[in-house]
Amino acid sequence: MAVQSKVVRFEEMALPHLGAAYNLARWLVHNDHDAEDMVQESYLRAFKFFGGYYGGDFRAWLLTIVRNTCYTWLQHNRMFRQAESIDDKLDELEADFADPELLLLRNIDSQIVRQALQELPVEFREVVVLREMEGLSYKEIATVVDLPLGTVMSRLARGRKRLHSLLANRMGKEARVELSANA
Amino acid sequence: MNCQQTHELIHGYLDNELDLVNNIEIEKHLAECDACARTYQGMRSLQSTLGDIAVRFAPPANLERKLRSKLRSEDKTRMTLRWGWLALAGSLIAAMIVVAVGVATFSRPATDDVLAAEIVSSHVRSLMADHLTDVPSSDRHTVKPWFDGKLDFSPPVKDLSQQGFSLNGGRLDYIGNRPVAALVYQRRQHPINLFIWPSSDGMAKTEKASVTHGYNLIEWSNGGMAYWVVSDLNLAELQQFVQLLQEQSASVGYFSPRY
Numbered sequence: 361m362a363v364q365s366k367v368v369r370f371e372e373m374a375l376p377h378l379g380a381a382y383n384l385a386r387w388l389v390h391n392d393h394d395a396e397d398m399v400q401e402s403y404l405r406a407f408k409f410f411g412g413y414y415g416g417d418f419r420a421w422l423l424t425i426v427r428n429t430c431y432t433w434l435q436h437n438r439m440f441r442q443a444e445s446i447d448d449k450l451d452e453l454e455a456d457f458a459d460p461e462l463l464l465l466r467n468i469d470s471q472i473v474r475q476a477l478q479e480l481p482v483e484f485r486e487v488v489v490l491r492e493m494e495g496l497s498y499k500e501i502a503t504v505v506d507l508p509l510g511t512v513m514s515r516l517a518r519g520r521k522r523l524h525s526l527l528a529n530r531m532g533k534e535a536r537v538e539l540s541a542n543a
Numbered sequence: 544m545n546c547q548q549t550h551e552l553i554h555g556y557l558d559n560e561l562d563l564v565n566n567i568e569i570e571k572h573l574a575e576c577d578a579c580a581r582t583y584q585g586m587r588s589l590q591s592t593l594g595d596i597a598v599r600f601a602p603p604a605n606l607e608r609k610l611r612s613k614l615r616s617e618d619k620t621r622m623t624l625r626w627g628w629l630a631l632a633g634s635l636i637a638a639m640i641v642v643a644v645g646v647a648t649f650s651r652p653a654t655d656d657v658l659a660a661e662i663v664s665s666h667v668r669s670l671m672a673d674h675l676t677d678v679p680s681s682d683r684h685t686v687k688p689w690f691d692g693k694l695d696f697s698p699p700v701k702d703l704s705q706q707g708f709s710l711n712g713g714r715l716d717y718i719g720n721r722p723v724a725a726l727v728y729q730r731r732q733h734p735i736n737l738f739i740w741p742s743s744d745g746m747a748k749t750e751k752a753s754v755t756h757g758y759n760l761i762e763w764s765n766g767g768m769a770y771w772v773v774s775d776l777n778l779a780e781l782q783q784f785v786q787l788l789q790e791q792s793a794s795v796g797y798f799s800p801r802y
Contacts (some may be wrong), residue, residue: 367618375607382602396606403610404617470597477598491558492593498560517554524589 370410374403377419380494381426387489388430388482398433402426420496420503427486427504434482468531476526484519491516544568549579557586655753655762658771661718663755665725666736666773669714675727675734676712686713690724698724698739699768701791708735708784718771728784733776735784742769750785752778761785 381402386395406425413421477485486505490496496504501512544552549572555561556569573580592598669675678689683700690698693715702710708728716725716738723740742748748764759778762771763785770788774781 367614371611371614375610378602378607378610379599382606383600386600392600392603395600396603399602399606400610400613404613407614407617468592470595473592473595473598477593488593492590493599498555498558513554513560516558517551520554520586520589523593524585527589527592 366410367407370407373418374406374422377422380419381422383493384423384426384486384489385430387477387485388427389433390478394433398426398430402429405429417500417503420500423490423494423496423504424506468527472530473527476523476530479526480519480522484515484522487512487515488519488523544572546572546576546579549573549576550582553579553583553586557583557590655751658719658762659753659755659760662736662738662760662771662773663758665716665718665738666734666758667756669716669725669727669736670734675714677714679712681710681712683710686710686726689713690715694722694724696724696741696768698726700726701788703728703784703787703791706783706787707731708787730774730776730780730784733774735772735774735776735781737788738771738773740769741767750782752782763789765789 378399382395382399385398385402386392389395389398402422402425406422409425477488480488487501490501490504491498498509498512498516501507501516502509505512507515549569552561552565552569556566561569573583678686680686680689681704683702687697687700690713698713700710700713704710708730711727711729711734714725714727716723718738718740721740723738726737726739728735728737742764745767746764747766748762750761750763752759752761754760758773758775759781760771760773761781762769764770770785772781772785776784
């Protein structure tokens with residue numbers, strides 16, 4: 361039956377991306393329970409809009425819905441904080457990279473990494489998650505977060521740099537020791 | 544490529560998003576510049592740290608099963624809704640068929656409606672084709688004899704010019720599968736066609752007014768004759784016209800198939 365096959369077809373396409381969907385939601389809403397709700401709501405919405413999906417990057421399409429669902433939830437729960445200043449320019453970068461303390465973050469505790477990433481403003485956090493954990497291309501990220509390619513790259517650069525600094529503070533000595541050992 | 548440019552593009556390089564030319568340039572610079580090479584190493588280190596499976600959040604084991612059952616029940620609801628709509632639409636269609644059959648069965652096309660349409664068409668045609676009259680005359684003694692030999696009846700022809708309805712003439716017409724007399728009157732700028740033929744049942748009928756395509760029509764039967772009058776004249780004046788016709792016929796006793 362044609363109607364029956366629609367749900368099967370949707371499951372075949374959408375369920376393989378459950379990990380990516382959950383991970384993105386989890387990083388956006390900060391806790392397991394809400395993340396699960398977000399994923400369920402997103403999948404039902406995606407299924408509803410499935411008729412309007414005309415090919416193309418399905419994962420990016422699905423993750424866009426997940427992100428929008430999460431942002432709506434964040435705004436509704438007044439948990440959405442705009443990052444202090446997102447000028448999306450690269451001019452800050454040079455100074456940032458003049459950091460003499462190179463950190464090699466080998467064997468770092470994953471809980472510390474998670475904590476640092478949670479502290480990153482959501483605009484940086486989401487591009488870092490999509491790139492480093494889900495392996496999306498700049499183009500796919502641009503689709504999901506609805507930004508130009510250049511902005512995606514500059515946000516990613518600044519997000520990484522901030523994260524690097526945060527981890528440097530956490531790891532402090534340990535990393536420096538490692539650095540001097542390498543130097 | 545200098546250090547500043549390298550800092551701008553190093554993430555693209557890290558993510559394999561650069562074109563070949565920039566890729567080669569960066570590699571050249573990294574080979575020459577120790578500071579940039581160390582920055583690059585730092586970012587690569589961060590990248591591999593973030594790529595660690597332990598940093599990523601894995602969905603709960605039962606989430607996929609929950610999703611499947613939710614999707615299926617959602618699909619069911621939607622199907623039920625859809626069938627509900629289909630059922631509703633189906634019953635509406637059935638109801639419409641019943642009504643249509645009923646209309647077709649119980650209200651056969653009213654002969655009057657067909658006649659009215661014919662009469663209006665004839666009226667309009669007579670105006671359009673500039674063929675209002677075959678015998679243009681305001682003298683009823685000219686118009687009436689003109690029909691002799693053309694019709695198997697003699698239509699009564701009245702002079703109502705005193706009352707403001709001038710006679711313009713007469714014309715042969717063909718209505719309801721028979722030749723009929725058409726008398727043409729005029730009230731100001733409004734032509735009036737009066738169609739006359741022997742009524743089929745000979746029964747007298749009182750006036751009945753109707754409107755078809757914006758034209759006023761009045762029909763009645765009297766003295767064995769059927770009358771239809773049609774005009775764009777307002778109904779009140781048209782009724783007055785009919786009234787005058789009937790008064791005259793009553794006083795003069797004009798209404799007979801042959802006089």
